[in-house]
Amino acid sequence: MENKIAISANRLTRRFGKFTAVDHVSFEIPYGSIFGFLGANGSGKSTTIKMLCGILAPSDGTGTVAGFDVKTQPESIKQAIGYISQKFSLYGDLTIIENLMFFGRIYGLDGAPLQQRIDEVLVMTGLDKYLNKQAEFLSGGWKQKLAIANGILHKPKILFLDEPTAGIDPLSRKMIWEILTGLASQGTALFITTHYMEEAQRCDQLAFICDGKILKVGTPLSYKEIAPTLEEAFALLESKGQADAKH
Amino acid sequence: MRNIKAVAIKEVIHILRDRRTLMMVIFMPIMQVMIYGFGINTDVKHLRTYVYDQDRTYLSRRLVAAFEHSDYFSIKAQSNDIHSVRYAIDKGKAQAGLVIPPNFSVDVLKHKTTQVQLLIDGTDSTPANVAMNSSQAIVSNFMQQEKLIAVGVMPIDFRPRLWYNPDLKSTFFMLPGLIALVLHLIVPMVTANAIVREKEHGNIEQLLVTPIKPYELIIGKILPYIVVGMIIATSIILAIHFMFQVPIRGSLIDLFFLTLVYLIVCLGIGLWASTIAQNQQQASQIVMFFAMPSILLSGFIFPRETMPVWVHHLGYLLPMTYFLKIVRGIILKGMTAFDLMSQIWPLLLMAAGVIIFSINRFSKRMD
Numbered sequence A: 001m002e003n004k005i006a007i008s009a010n011r012l013t014r015r016f017g018k019f020t021a022v023d024h025v026s027f028e029i030p031y032g033s034i035f036g037f038l039g040a041n042g043s044g045k046s047t048t049i050k051m052l053c054g055i056l057a058p059s060d061g062t063g064t065v066a067g068f069d070v071k072t073q074p075e076s077i078k079q080a081i082g083y084i085s086q087k088f089s090l091y092g093d094l095t096i097i098e099n100l101m102f103f104g105r106i107y108g109l110d111g112a113p114l115q116q117r118i119d120e121v122l123v124m125t126g127l128d129k130y131l132n133k134q135a136e137f138l139s140g141g142w143k144q145k146l147a148i149a150n151g152i153l154h155k156p157k158i159l160f161l162d163e164p165t166a167g168i169d170p171l172s173r174k175m176i177w178e179i180l181t182g183l184a185s186q187g188t189a190l191f192i193t194t195h196y197m198e199e200a201q202r203c204d205q206l207a208f209i210c211d212g213k214i215l216k217v218g219t220p221l222s223y224k225e226i227a228p229t230l231e232e233a234f235a236l237l238e239s240k241g242q243a244d245a246k247h
Numbered sequence B: 001m002r003n004i005k006a007v008a009i010k011e012v013i014h015i016l017r018d019r020r021t022l023m024m025v026i027f028m029p030i031m032q033v034m035i036y037g038f039g040i041n042t043d044v045k046h047l048r049t050y051v052y053d054q055d056r057t058y059l060s061r062r063l064v065a066a067f068e069h070s071d072y073f074s075i076k077a078q079s080n081d082i083h084s085v086r087y088a089i090d091k092g093k094a095q096a097g098l099v100i101p102p103n104f105s106v107d108v109l110k111h112k113t114t115q116v117q118l119l120i121d122g123t124d125s126t127p128a129n130v131a132m133n134s135s136q137a138i139v140s141n142f143m144q145q146e147k148l149i150a151v152g153v154m155p156i157d158f159r160p161r162l163w164y165n166p167d168l169k170s171t172f173f174m175l176p177g178l179i180a181l182v183l184h185l186i187v188p189m190v191t192a193n194a195i196v197r198e199k200e201h202g203n204i205e206q207l208l209v210t211p212i213k214p215y216e217l218i219i220g221k222i223l224p225y226i227v228v229g230m231i232i233a234t235s236i237i238l239a240i241h242f243m244f245q246v247p248i249r250g251s252l253i254d255l256f257f258l259t260l261v262y263l264i265v266c267l268g269i270g271l272w273a274s275t276i277a278q279n280q281q282q283a284s285q286i287v288m289f290f291a292m293p294s295i296l297l298s299g300f301i302f303p304r305e306t307m308p309v310w311v312h313h314l315g316y317l318l319p320m321t322y323f324l325k326i327v328r329g330i331i332l333k334g335m336t337a338f339d340l341m342s343q344i345w346p347l348l349l350m351a352a353g354v355i356i357f358s359i360n361r362f363s364k365r366m367d
Helices: A045-052 A074-080 A096-106 A111-125 A140-151 A170-185 A220-224 A230-246 B002-017 B019-039 B058-069 B082-091 B104-109 B125-145 B170-200 B203-208 B214-242 B252-276 B280-297 B309-317 B319-333 B341-366
Strands: A005-016 A019-030 A034-038 A060-065 A081-084 A158-162 A189-193 A205-210 A213-218 B047-053 B073-078 B096-100 B117-120
Touching: A005 A045, A005 A189, A019 A045, A019 A060, A019 A189, A019 A205, A019 A213, A034 A045, A034 A170, A045 A060, A045 A158, A045 A189, A074 A081, A081 A140, A096 A111, A096 A140, A096 B002, A111 A140, A111 A170, A140 A158, A140 A170, A158 A170, A170 A189, A205 A230, A213 A220, A213 A230, A220 A230, B002 B019, B002 B170, B002 B214, B019 B170, B019 B214, B047 B058, B047 B082, B047 B125, B058 B073, B058 B096, B058 B104, B058 B125, B073 B125, B082 B096, B082 B117, B117 B125, B170 B203, B170 B214, B170 B252, B170 B280, B170 B319, B214 B252, B214 B341, B252 B280, B252 B319, B252 B341, B280 B309, B280 B319, B319 B341
Parallel strands: A034 A189, A034 A205, A081 A158, A158 A189, B047 B073, B047 B096
Antiparallel strands: A005 A019, A005 A060, A205 A213, B096 B117
């Protein structure tokens, strides 16, 4: 990997009519690190993810994902990334195997290599006992593990996770984070949004976004310089940001 | 190609797992054939008839027998007074009443004009019409047979002949049309639902971030429904031929090929509905909204010739109008694709138009 940077955003902006959903955000995420993207609902998190995944064109600014330009090479980006959303969006009436076979084929895998890779991700996520169960009959935690298994099927070096642990029991969350840190230690870049502070603590870098603007990017430790806890740090940043906006 | 195949395989699993749709696809065609074949029969025969024969002679009984033997009338009762005949018609027990005056045979044999009355319940115009026309034929036939009129040289020997459906069986006319109707009812609905389901369940969100292209998704999803549609069409053709003895006079290859064209139009309608609808219920409503005029204005039940001119022209916008002429033409008349050219090209145009339009619309919505 000659380029150590997995994701870079440079003054990335998206406007919907007069409303600016994402306002000149910039950051760089190296391979092998977990980037936590935090902010209130409607602060521009999902719009940023959509631009980086190549499904929403930026109005302004530039960005590269896996070395591909988000404006001109969205198709190459799609092949290079994995995406896991908060809402279960695989096929409920298909079994685990059938879901993985389908998405695997869409990513260009087939035959024995696909079968082998499916076995790998099933063992990795502990789903191997449920092989032929229809996805809709899985519990929330297992559904999310299936979504992760599906997201990493084609061995993407970059993974986007939009609130992957929302509404999941603590034990499953712990297991999911073990999978995620394992992936990061193998060199995958993870871009993750969450509302859980203990999860934010485990990220290598944290970006805090408010009203489309990134107020701070830094290690969890660097937030401690602002306030004793992350929540308090965010609250302070937010009030400071709003005060700045008024001037 | 690989992506299209992957989607098609997945869609087949969806279809096989979705019991409700599967039941509809299997049983609705058979049910419709049974309903139209056994139930809806517009052939007017065996009208319930009461007879008030005041003559009671050999000749009057022969006239009654002539009515009975025609198969159009079925004598249910002999009445002794005119009131009971009227009462039976009023109550709906009888659809017709035959009144033969006293002195019928005496007058007839004297070559004196006599009056025979047929009372007909005219509430439903179809049987009433049949009763009127057939009774006139029966009586004039009777007069000839009994030599009550001079048999001279007829100036015009007029002999109408019915082609294609000599017995005027309405099942022959209705049943081939079912291929058009059932495909129009089922195919757009299941296609629209299959696509809208992906939206409803959030699957589109996941597909958007995969390398699949919108057209690959659409074609992959549609392909299995082409097979479903052809299975439906085949089961109807088999059912009407073997259960109701509808002859298939034309080429099956022509029939299948043109059914395929019509099927593509139906799929296109479903696809188009799916680009408007937000959920499966809306999709079903949109599809039904367009199915209704097709049933009524295409000539499936009511002949288009009797419609006001503007309604008649409206019928030209409906794919079913053309396809009805095609299936009836091939099945009943043995027409070839070449004979039916004027019906085929509008269908081809519609198929191409609706598919291109819908795929474009769908792609734009996905972006």
